[in-house]
Amino acid sequence: MSNVSTRKRGIPNPLQWIGAAVLGFFAEIGRLTVFSARVKFAAFTPRWYAGQIWRQIINIGFYSLPVVGLSAVFIGAALALNIYEGGSRYGAEQFVPNIVVLGITRELGVTITGLMLAGRVSAGISAEIGAMRVTEQIDALETLSASPYRYLYAPRFLAAIVSLPLLVLVADTIGVMGGWLVSVYGLDFDSTTYLRNTLDFMTTEDVLVGVIKAVVFGAVIAIMGCYQGDRSEAGATGVGRAATLSMVGAAVLVLATNYLLSTLFVEIGL
Amino acid sequence: MSTPILKLENVKKSFGSKEVLKGVDIEVQKGESLVVLGGSGSGKSVMLKNALGLMTPTAGTIWFDGQDVTKATGRTREKMRARIGMLFQSGALFDSLTVWENVGFRLLQVDKMRRKDARELAIETLKKVRLGSDVADLYPAEISGGMQKRVSLARSIISKPDLIFFDEPTTGLDPITADAINDLILEQVRGLGAAAVSITHDMASARKIADNIAMLYEGKIIWHGPADIIDNSGSEYVDQFVHGRAEGPIQPAI
Numbered sequence: 001m002s003n004v005s006t007r008k009r010g011i012p013n014p015l016q017w018i019g020a021a022v023l024g025f026f027a028e029i030g031r032l033t034v035f036s037a038r039v040k041f042a043a044f045t046p047r048w049y050a051g052q053i054w055r056q057i058i059n060i061g062f063y064s065l066p067v068v069g070l071s072a073v074f075i076g077a078a079l080a081l082n083i084y085e086g087g088s089r090y091g092a093e094q095f096v097p098n099i100v101v102l103g104i105t106r107e108l109g110v111t112i113t114g115l116m117l118a119g120r121v122s123a124g125i126s127a128e129i130g131a132m133r134v135t136e137q138i139d140a141l142e143t144l145s146a147s148p149y150r151y152l153y154a155p156r157f158l159a160a161i162v163s164l165p166l167l168v169l170v171a172d173t174i175g176v177m178g179g180w181l182v183s184v185y186g187l188d189f190d191s192t193t194y195l196r197n198t199l200d201f202m203t204t205e206d207v208l209v210g211v212i213k214a215v216v217f218g219a220v221i222a223i224m225g226c227y228q229g230d231r232s233e234a235g236a237t238g239v240g241r242a243a244t245l246s247m248v249g250a251a252v253l254v255l256a257t258n259y260l261l262s263t264l265f266v267e268i269g270l
Numbered sequence: 271m272s273t274p275i276l277k278l279e280n281v282k283k284s285f286g287s288k289e290v291l292k293g294v295d296i297e298v299q300k301g302e303s304l305v306v307l308g309g310s311g312s313g314k315s316v317m318l319k320n321a322l323g324l325m326t327p328t329a330g331t332i333w334f335d336g337q338d339v340t341k342a343t344g345r346t347r348e349k350m351r352a353r354i355g356m357l358f359q360s361g362a363l364f365d366s367l368t369v370w371e372n373v374g375f376r377l378l379q380v381d382k383m384r385r386k387d388a389r390e391l392a393i394e395t396l397k398k399v400r401l402g403s404d405v406a407d408l409y410p411a412e413i414s415g416g417m418q419k420r421v422s423l424a425r426s427i428i429s430k431p432d433l434i435f436f437d438e439p440t441t442g443l444d445p446i447t448a449d450a451i452n453d454l455i456l457e458q459v460r461g462l463g464a465a466a467v468s469i470t471h472d473m474a475s476a477r478k479i480a481d482n483i484a485m486l487y488e489g490k491i492i493w494h495g496p497a498d499i500i501d502n503s504g505s506e507y508v509d510q511f512v513h514g515r516a517e518g519p520i521q522p523a524i
Contacts, residue, residue, distance in 0.1 A: 049379065132364075139324050140362035143355075144376045144425075145348045151379065 035227050042149035043157045052155035060121050061163030065170065067120055071112050072171040076178025079103055084187050096189070097197040100179035102206060109171040110210040111258055113164065114217035118250035122225040125156055126246035129229025130239040153226040157219065164218030165211045172210060205270055213261050217254050224250040273336045275300045275433050275465045276321060281330035283316055290316045292489035303459060303466040305476040307511060308486035309520060314469040317486065318435055322356060323347060335432070355426030355434040359441055361418040363410040370406040373424045395424045399454050416447040420454065427458050434459060436468035440475045452478045473512055485511065487520065
């Protein structure tokens with residue numbers, strides 16, 4: 001009898017385990033979808049807390065400038081070196097400025113900004129909201145007739161979708177300048193020719209692709225941070241786990257969304 | 271008899287298969303101070319969160335001044351909440367706001383009062399809980415636990431509510447500070463003419479602030495009566511709790 005009960009408790013039925021995992025996955029998707037819809041409804045209908053939105057634009061946008069700028073300059077520099085190395089095998093070194101600006105504006109500028117903010121912003125939002133959840137500050141908000149969706153989540157969402165495109169424009173500029181620095185001072189390119197080639201080759205569509213992706217990434221990063229924070233369990237472990245889940249979730253979703261959007265843009269010829 | 275300010279009718283609440291509230295019935299009249307006693311895990315906080323509308327009961331009805339809390343949404347719920355104050359166990363002050371911004375939160379963010387006026391009213395309310403204007407611009411992390419409770423009390427009374435909930439108001443405080451908080455609760459609740467529902471396991475606090483006492487055990491109200499007969503309740507559960515004995519029908523939560 002005891003053997004039976006041990007087996008029942010110790011070794012779960014694989015079908016049960018798979019069933020529970022699948023159901024859990026879909027339940028999580030459902031909860032995230034409902035949460036996301038409520039955040040968007042709160043973000044695009046009155047009442048807005050202007051002070052909170054401004055504070056979040058400073059937190060998410062302004063304070064992310066150093067990390068985005070540093071990442072972009074190194075990515076641009078490394079990209080230029082690699083393209084030069086690869087291009088020189090075919091005598092195509094002169095295409096360094098063209099490929100750097102194309103790679104940075106359409107792909108790397110926005111992706112690196114998205115990933116950096118998944119770490120800095122999404123984890124930060126979930127830790128802050130998680131701490132507020134476990135110390136009953138979110139309950140207190142509700143008892144004071146302030147909806148957490150309008151007062152906490154919508155401002156972060158709006159700030160992220162406004163800040164990310166601006167940060168991407170900064171990342172694009174600094175990334176291209178990183179490539180220029182290496183090319184001019186390390187690879188003996190002529191500065192004027194490099195910049196003229198960059199500007200001649202770059203199109204508005206290239207920049208637009210990055211900016212559109214940035215709006216979507218901003219939404220993903222803010223919603224993942226708010227969602228995991230809102231569901232945070234009590235204690236330091238619970239808040240820490242929420243921060244980790246939001247960061248990993250946001251990073252994976254940024255990369256997956258990036259692929260889907262790139263496919264879509266190629267299909268529609270953007 | 272007039273409409274009770276708060277009435278819980280057969281309120282049940284389950285989390286999965288775990289039934290925490292098993293049919294709670296309670297009535298609080300206007301101006302009454304009710305203390306709900308109960309050990310750890312008896313469902314006190316869950317009952318309070320249901321009464322506040324922070325949780326939805328699995329079954330039963332909660333009435334606030336004749337209106338069904340469980341069915342209220344949007345503006346109706348906001349109007350109800352404007353008439354309810356709440357002092358959380360942890361204080362639940364907003365870390366990112368100063369003391370006066372915490373106290374005047376509803377005035378600033380919901381009622382859209384001018385900052386200057388809200389600040390004046392917040393400082394005036396802080397004085398009612400014996401805090402000077404010197405703490406107004408400090409952040410919650412810069413003041414003591416007892417002061418945080420007072421700030422939270424000031425936040426709960428600033429809009430002159432008809433009903434105030436107190437969640438273990440003296441937990442974590444030394445006996446002298448706890449007694450001072452009890453005095454302030456009495457003074458402010460009586461001063462406003464508001465009803466109060468406090469949950470606690472601090473008997474000194476219960477004796478001081480209660481008109482009536484109810485005992486919650488295993489998700490049900492097992493005793494309800496005037497505070498002055500708590501020592502002769504006739505219930506062995508209440509007796510054990512009041513005298514803090516480990517032996518008796520209530521099993522310690524360890």
